[in-house]
Amino acid sequence: MRPAEDRFHEECGVCAVVGHPDAANLVYLGLYALQHRGQESAGIATWDGHRVHSHRAMGYVADIFDRKTLDRLPGEVAIGHVRYSTAGDSALTNAQPLVVNTQHGPLAVAHNGNLVNALSLRHALEGEGAIFQSTSDTEVILHLAARFRADSVEEALLAALAAVKGAYSLVVLARERVLAARDPLGFRPLLLGRLGEAWVVASESCAFDLLGAELVREVAPGEVLRLDRAGVRQIRPAASPPYAHCVFEHVYFARPDSRVFGEDVGIVRQRLGERLALEQPADADVVVGVPDSGIPAALGYSRFSGLPFVLGLVRNHYVGRTFIEPKQSIRHFGVKVKLNPVRALVSGKRVVLVDDSIVRGTTSRKIVTMLKQAGAREVHLRISSPPTIGPCFYGIDTPERRELIASSATVEVIRQFVGADSLGYLSEAGMLACLETPAENFCTACFSGRYPLLETESETLAKTQR
Amino acid sequence: MRPAEDRFHEECGVCAVVGHPDAANLVYLGLYALQHRGQESAGIATWDGHRVHSHRAMGYVADIFDRKTLDRLPGEVAIGHVRYSTAGDSALTNAQPLVVNTQHGPLAVAHNGNLVNALSLRHALEGEGAIFQSTSDTEVILHLAARFRADSVEEALLAALAAVKGAYSLVVLARERVLAARDPLGFRPLLLGRLGEAWVVASESCAFDLLGAELVREVAPGEVLRLDRAGVRQIRPAASPPYAHCVFEHVYFARPDSRVFGEDVGIVRQRLGERLALEQPADADVVVGVPDSGIPAALGYSRFSGLPFVLGLVRNHYVGRTFIEPKQSIRHFGVKVKLNPVRALVSGKRVVLVDDSIVRGTTSRKIVTMLKQAGAREVHLRISSPPTIGPCFYGIDTPERRELIASSATVEVIRQFVGADSLGYLSEAGMLACLETPAENFCTACFSGRYPLLETESETLAKTQR
Amino acid sequence: MRPAEDRFHEECGVCAVVGHPDAANLVYLGLYALQHRGQESAGIATWDGHRVHSHRAMGYVADIFDRKTLDRLPGEVAIGHVRYSTAGDSALTNAQPLVVNTQHGPLAVAHNGNLVNALSLRHALEGEGAIFQSTSDTEVILHLAARFRADSVEEALLAALAAVKGAYSLVVLARERVLAARDPLGFRPLLLGRLGEAWVVASESCAFDLLGAELVREVAPGEVLRLDRAGVRQIRPAASPPYAHCVFEHVYFARPDSRVFGEDVGIVRQRLGERLALEQPADADVVVGVPDSGIPAALGYSRFSGLPFVLGLVRNHYVGRTFIEPKQSIRHFGVKVKLNPVRALVSGKRVVLVDDSIVRGTTSRKIVTMLKQAGAREVHLRISSPPTIGPCFYGIDTPERRELIASSATVEVIRQFVGADSLGYLSEAGMLACLETPAENFCTACFSGRYPLLETESETLAKTQR
Amino acid sequence: MRPAEDRFHEECGVCAVVGHPDAANLVYLGLYALQHRGQESAGIATWDGHRVHSHRAMGYVADIFDRKTLDRLPGEVAIGHVRYSTAGDSALTNAQPLVVNTQHGPLAVAHNGNLVNALSLRHALEGEGAIFQSTSDTEVILHLAARFRADSVEEALLAALAAVKGAYSLVVLARERVLAARDPLGFRPLLLGRLGEAWVVASESCAFDLLGAELVREVAPGEVLRLDRAGVRQIRPAASPPYAHCVFEHVYFARPDSRVFGEDVGIVRQRLGERLALEQPADADVVVGVPDSGIPAALGYSRFSGLPFVLGLVRNHYVGRTFIEPKQSIRHFGVKVKLNPVRALVSGKRVVLVDDSIVRGTTSRKIVTMLKQAGAREVHLRISSPPTIGPCFYGIDTPERRELIASSATVEVIRQFVGADSLGYLSEAGMLACLETPAENFCTACFSGRYPLLETESETLAKTQR
Ligand SMILES: Nc1ncnc2c1ncn2[C@@H]1O[C@H](COP(=O)(O)OP(=O)(O)O)[C@@H](O)[C@H]1O
Ligand SMILES: Nc1ncnc2c1ncn2[C@@H]1O[C@H](COP(=O)(O)OP(=O)(O)O)[C@@H](O)[C@H]1O
Ligand SMILES: Nc1ncnc2c1ncn2[C@@H]1O[C@H](COP(=O)(O)OP(=O)(O)O)[C@@H](O)[C@H]1O
Ligand SMILES: Nc1ncnc2c1ncn2[C@@H]1O[C@H](COP(=O)(O)OP(=O)(O)O)[C@@H](O)[C@H]1O
Ligand code: SF4
Ligand code: SF4
Ligand code: SF4
Ligand code: SF4
Ligand SMILES: [Mg+2]
Ligand SMILES: [Mg+2]
Ligand SMILES: [Mg+2]
Ligand SMILES: [Mg+2]
DSSP states (O other), X not given: XXXXXXXXXXXXXXEEEESOTTHHHHHHHHHHHTGGGOOSEEEEEEEOSSOEEEEEEESOHHHXXXXXXXXXXXXXXXXXXXXXXXXXXXXXXXXXXXXXXXXXXXXXXXXXXXXXXXXHHHHHHHHTTXXXXXXXXXXXXXXXXXXXXXXXXXXXXXXXXXXOOEEEEEEXXXXXXXXXXXXXXXXXXXXXXXXXXXXXXXXXXXHHHHHTOEEEEEOOTTOEEEEXXXXXXXXXXXXXXXXXXXXXXXXXXXXXXXXXXXXXXXXXHHHHHHHHHHHSOOOOSEXXXXXXXXXXXXXXXXXXXXXXXXXXXXXXXXTTSOOOXXXXXXXXXXXXXXXXXXXXXXXXXXXXXXXXXXXXXXXXXXXXXXHHHTTOSEEEEEESSOOOOSOXXXXXXXXXXXXXXXXXXXXXXXXXXXXXXXXXXXXXXXXXXXXXXXXXXXXXXXXXOOOSOOSOHHHHXXXXXX | OOOOOSSOEEOEEEEEEESOTTHHHHHHHHXXXXXXXXXXXXXXXXXXXXXXXXXXXXXXXXXXXXXXXXXXXOSSEEEEEXXXXXTTOOSGGGOSSEEEEETTEEEEEEEEEEETTHHHHHHHHHHTTOOBXXXXXXXXXXXXXXXXXXXXXXXXXXXXXXXXXXXXXXXXXXXXXXXXXXXXXXXSOOEEEEETTEEEEESSTHHHHHHTOEEEEEOOTTXXXXXXXXXXXXXXXXOOSOOOEEHHIXXXXXXXXXXXTTEEHHHHHHHXXXXXXXXXXXXXXXXXXXXXXXXXXXXXXXXXXXXXXXXXXXXXXXXXXXXXXXXXXXXXXXXXXXXXXXXXXXXXXXXXXXXXXXXXXHHHHHHHHHHHHTTOSEEEEEESSOOOOSOOXXXXXXXXXXXXXXXXXXXXXXXXXXXXXXXXXXXHHHHHHTOSSOGGGEEOHHHHOOOSOOSOHHHHHHHHHO | OOOXXXXXXXXXXXXXXXXXTTXXXXXXXXXXXXXXXXXSEEEEEEEOSSOEEEEXXXXXXXXXXXXXXXXXXXXXXXXXXXXXXXTTOOSXXXXXXXEXXXXXXXXXXXXXXXXXXXXXXXXXXXHTTOOBSSOOHHHHHHHHHHHSOOSSHHHHHHHHHHHOOEEEEEEEEETTEEEEEEOTTOOSOOEEEEETTEEEEESSTHHHHHHTOEEEEEOOTTOEEEEETTEEEEEEOOOOSOOOEEHHIIIIISOTTOEETTEEHHHHHHHHHHHHHHHSOOOOSEEEEOTTTTHHHHHHHHHHHOOOBOOOEEEOTTTTSOOOOOTTOOSOOHHHHHEEEOHHHHTTOEEEEEESOOSSSHHHHHHHHHHHHTTOSEEEEEESSOOOOSOOOSSEEOOOGGGSHHHHSOHHHHHHHHTOSEEEEOOHXXXXXXXXXXXXXEEOHHHHOOOSOOSOHHXXXXXXXX | OOOOOSSOEEOEEEEEEESOTTHHHHHHHHHHHTGGGOOSEEEEEEEOSSOEEEEEEESOHHHHOOHHHHHTSOXXXXXXXXXXXXXXXXXGGGOSSEEEEETTEEEEEEEEEEESSHHHHHHHHHHTTOOBSSOOHHHHHHHHHHHSOOSSHHHHHHHHHHHOOEEEEEEEEETTEEEEEEOTTOOSOXXXXXXXXXXXXXXXXXXXXXXXXXXXXXXXXXXXXXXXXXXXXXXXXXXXXXOOEEHHIIIIXXXXXXXXXXXXHHHXXXXXXXXXXXXXXXXXXXXXXXXXXXXXXXXXXXXXXXXXXXXXXXXXXXXXXXXXXXXTOOSOOHHHHHEEEOHHHHTTOEEEEEESOOSSSHHHHHHHHHHHHTTOSEEEEEESSOOOOSOOOSSEEOOOGGGSHHHHSOHHHHHHHHTOSEEEEOOHHHHHHTOSSOGGGEEOHHHHOOOSOOSOHHHHHHHHHO
16 A cells, blocks of 8 residues: 655546547657656557557556557547546556447546546446446446437537536547537646647646647636547537636646646746745745745745745655665655755755645655755745645545644644744735636635535535544 | 467356455465466456455466465455457456446456357447446346346346346355356356365366365356355256257366366266277377377277377477567478477377367368378377367357368368378267267257357358358 | 475576577577476577677576567577576576687587586686686686687687586587587587588477477587588597486486487387386276376386376476465465376276386375375376486486485385385386496486596595485 | 767766665665666675675666565675666676676675776786676776785785776675775765764765765775775775866766765856856846756856746656657657746747757757747857867766767857857866866866876877767
């Protein structure tokens, strides 16, 4: 079993290409760019005019696919998926795209998000004789669609989506076409791009960059598109605001070179840092960002405060590879393997340490300790988002509420725990002020406790308080 | 794509253990013994009192499972499966046991056989909204069971089985119990064994030997058993004869140290050889069996004819491992890699060469050529079964009709093709006479063309004549 | 560490091809055929006219080489090696061919055998500044050759061989030529073959069969040949008899379809069985051979005695693959996994059980027990060689003297240990009488204690008595 | 064959631990930290009081070693090595530590550097009968030491080192002790550290950080140390200046969190950037560093120039994993996979782009193009070192002279080639001014053509002009 991670993380990323002779290879590139949205399994499914081909496996995109595997995925239409699995069901069974046969023909689906009514739908479907092979919400959507005696896959999918509640950004391969759908609140990003004659859909715009595609626009919240050789057709209109875009995508999940929810992530993060400097100034000598996620905000902090930014922490290039601790070791090497202080830059200095968020607090504690051991005179920890106090039900893998240090501890208690000389969080209002999209269009539930969507009153209570 | 094989082969083997603390490990042993019934994938599923654990993968049993994998399969109830996949769908998706969730709870199924009405059932189920993730008949049975609003899994399974037509020897893991079912005609073997307090079910008795279990009896044709801690209970009675036991199990598929359909395979094979000597004598010096399948019959031939048996062909111990032909090679190495003649034993001799069957004829041709090159003066080929003229629809992977040399060629033409000096097959009557079970209880369809079960007239025609 | 094995086994096999555009691939085939002479590592080295290419790895020949690896071994001259490593030095460092650069240019060597004066030579060489990277005797030969300031590699190798004492059948790749050398006593086999224009050298003739080459003759004891495009030239003449051919090659090591020391192994083994029946008759019903090594002798026993041979023990096809025992198991599964009795053939019978040799006795004990559990009324164990009482110093991996049951126990004690109703060994004279080559040309040291070659008196004593 | 890389890179890193029960694991950590100095193979050798244990393999440190492998490396003394292989000899044979047996007992060596007289020594040694198994300089040193009839390994090693000329930072495991040696010019770094009672040696101080060891001092140029349980003893004194420390270690090779040649790499790089801004100002809006190597200098440039530093290029976290280009692709994806521009930060901007060096120019060209495509109005390329005009003979893998764009092209021609609006290099004097160590103690040969050490006049000419 995987040790509890000290961070929130994205559960999935999706990508689709329609109308390109090398579709699988392009989707592969897209997944390569979206790797940070899911590192445990990946898969691609294609339609070659006659049948669906697919390949899914555990591991990194680059390890799963090679020339041979890609050559076995012929066709001009392809979808793909990267996935983090949550504890207990990391099996290959849950890897996507999920490929099935139905009365509407073969369907492949790749899904990013989380349904809040999946469990009750599941029970209802089982009661009607459905058999479930995975624990993923995606299978629920497929069952709903398969059950609907529609004239077309489009109709069947719309019917299925009408029944589900929650966050979904999904792509469906249905023979020669791809359907791309986004939930009405637009929790997770989904974008439309163009590469010559071909159409591309992806979770983040960085996928388009690697493909050499150009960003056309977001798939709008609530919108369902049908993409085929003939072009793009809207088969369900956009929903009206307010939306519930995940503000955490901007704070941490998305790549800094991506554009999501209509704004550039890298720019937003820098602005969060500037605002943080305004709200939470510090009497210090240098600004150090926690690589990589804290760097943009640290640069913003430096710029606004006038304090010099220094590369006081270096991120090891080989992070992510297994690591054997020495037997006699009493210290935890985890953070050391990933980060190392540059003594000469922090020694004797009063350091403003900037990171994006604090989850359990253990990582921050190790970094603060490390800096102090490297000679830092003072460490003033600044966080470019508000305290995370609750779990996410919309497609982000989060520790349970009681493991979130800010769910029970005050800022002062947290400061003591991490060992910083001062600790300052960005305010919710401040965070939202850094975004051009109006505040009411963002979900901030894990910071504020105001969940935009819940299944039932009682479930809410149960869930948000466990 | 795998090259067309010059043989019929079994598609699956199953095993189950109920009531033993080390259930998964015992099933692993059982599968190890049943490896010859399916070499492309294997899997085990267990129930630990709370949930189902399972592991399936492509490859050999010994390569798939190790201590760690087995330790992740806790519980006192386990079922397992080995599988040959047929061309085109060798993917992991079709590996078994198939594990699903239904209104009757979690179910895992391992199945040996082939349904003749799977396709029409499948279409009907899809029309009602079922989604299919594999192309296996097993999923059809599961859908039928899941759909049935029964009070118990037992009832649901019986209802499902009532709808299917064909060959099945299957084990179902349903929480703390295993259901073992066999089709009314009893095409494929299925046996019940006992190991101390535990119950074991397996496709062949050789599995019991490796486990140290003792054979109790066959699961009777048509019978469905429920095995749990409390013991064994019959939940569907045996069907009445006539049955359609696959005679080819005795001729070739089963291990010579197994007991199936109430008789010892090794003994039967020897008897087939004796009868063959009676029906098809030869004026020769020595008897050589084609290792390994032809050896028992060759010994029988030798005994009856009085001609000395010699080890004129040696089987390489490392068969089954990949093999790179030299670039300049014009000859096919296939058989050479597997078999090598012992020149001194055959040179200058008139050889009676005994094998179990001829499928395409290409292998026999290579062996005959090899013996002649090794100096054999004459080669008299004797086959311990009748000419194979048709495909099997009951769980055996067979080439298409037109690839079976005996489907279109006379014995004389086959003789010329394989290059033997004479060729003699055992008669159907002669073959059946070597078995104690009455002839009417055997399927001999691939030899006789008399198929005991077909879906519809027209389908029959289409299939048997393609 | 590998569990102590209950058998003697060959330590190496060698193969060479000269003058064929696909030399590496042919050597690969040769090694495939010689796999039984060494299963832990394999390697091939080639000369492409400019440089030496080589590939060595741990594992089976079929797993180590694929199309790509072979394509990276270009050239018309190639040598290869399969190897069992002995405990403690199984590392890749000892894999062969050993490839080095010397003043005589690049050399690659593959060696089957064991030098008796390796250790003292080694110390002398180290004293002169040599560095040793492996523990193999082969490196000693190379150092000796490299040190000799000769005009040619041929001269240097002859000088080196003049200094060594022991068993060697070796092939040396020296640019465009291969040198093949055999020690004057001819302990291990080495044969010369021809494939069209190309020359082949191999440890057993079965390698020629797979390549499609024809056996020309043995490389004579003491002879050194030089093979190149121009043909075969003798550069050291054959030694005169008496020789010390390893009689155990005929008894057990070599493949039954091989020809070594001028006789067909399969025929010899059958004769050993016949003689065994003469010397050690038994009052019994059937003869059962222990597969595979005991089968030829069992057939001979059956023929001479008139008792019917039956396939009472079946050898599992998947032997050699790892195997996980159940946790609760008290019995040893080892033999069960490999062999299984056919109850119907042995039950109630008085069985003559024939095997080639008894090493520790543990395997025989398990087989006897197994047959009795399968219902055998009596088991009369017959061994087609004399008791093995001492270790081998000539290229065979053997347990230490005290682990050889016959080194300390009488036949009666061994009989009791294995649980047989009677036990009979073939006499040394009887064994030698089955061979056409005069008795004085065979080494029988491990049976007789008469070692044909030892380093020094004292060492002998130490070694043979430990 | 590996495609020509557009960079210089370090060939090796070494590490040793003496006097710690978990020595192998600590060396493993050290190698993990030194991974950037060699990514193709790694190895560890230990002394357990009785014998040497070792494990070497191709691949990343993290992939080569696991708990089991480390447990097979017992002992309190260990050395390790990471290695880039140069074209043509990437085989495992060249992996280190090299382990041999000599008259002085078993020796294991790990070497960072390159000898300039290796070839002539090699030929001389071969003439005296030495056999070479690898193409590495290290084997030359071992042969020399083994040949010397000294009373101790120490003496033998010193004698060997007296004969070699070139760059070496090496660690030798000789039973219970480790000898650490550095060439008199001190080309490559080598440091001594302390962890409790244990001693540590490593190529860069970042290895100490991960181990939790503290930096004691540099092993001085020319110095040879003997480390054992009793402590550290100097067995060859330091050489006197001037030295020839590789200035490129500071510019690019070493990790920014390392300390080498008495200075902090991260600080030096920042200073190089400041100086670059002084020497090569630019009329621009923002400063962008090429991640990761260009970032510290870019920060320095920003600080000195007052132009804001922005994260205009993002480095993909999954770099280093294989990558399949689409078939139709005409563009090279190489750089895209690694770097992606943040459009919003560079669009419409005049960008100062800072990198450490230009080798072939192809990478710089792609980055400039990428920035322009992302909307940069102007790109002013600034390099924090002088033009690289010649190869390195001191342990750095460099392209041949003619492949170095600055060896033949003027700055203006290079500017045109890379497509920048202006191009400015740091001067040699400027570069050296950023270091506290006097200029005459640095090698700058690849920038200046002044090679501090060459074998012979003629060789020099041949080499430096090819
Ligand atoms: N493990 C590491 N952690 C941090 N920085 C490293 C590490 N290894 C190498 N570096 C630094 O990274 C730089 C190389 O990285 P980068 O510039 O991204 O790649 P490239 O080799 O293509 O220039 C070197 O300057 C080196 O100092
Ligand atoms: N590739 C092979 N094909 C056929 N026989 C072989 C092969 N390799 C070895 N043999 C023979 O098989 C015998 C060893 O097999 P077996 O008796 O089954 O195993 P064990 O090593 O346990 O005795 C040897 O006598 C040898 O002659
Ligand atoms: N594990 C096993 N041990 C012994 N015999 C087996 C085993 N598995 C299958 N067999 C028998 O071996 C025969 C198949 O082997 P063989 O004739 O050598 O190969 P082929 O499949 O090419 O005919 C079958 O008749 C089967 O009864
Ligand atoms: N492939 C990538 N290239 C660049 N940045 C990435 C990439 N993937 C994720 N990121 C960014 O890196 C951050 C996570 O990296 P980092 O902070 O180093 O690790 P951690 O997950 O421990 O916080 C996220 O904010 C994300 O925006
Ligand atoms: S709860 Fe948090 S992580 Fe989840 S969607 Fe809302 S803001 Fe994003
Ligand atoms: S058709 Fe042949 S193989 Fe199939 S069940 Fe009948 S007898 Fe057996
Ligand atoms: S001692 Fe035995 S095994 Fe060794 S060579 Fe002599 S007969 Fe052969
Ligand atoms: S030539 Fe260049 S890379 Fe080589 S040591 Fe000198 S400065 Fe360093
Ligand atoms: Mg982070
Ligand atoms: Mg057969
Ligand atoms: Mg044997
Ligand atoms: Mg760089």
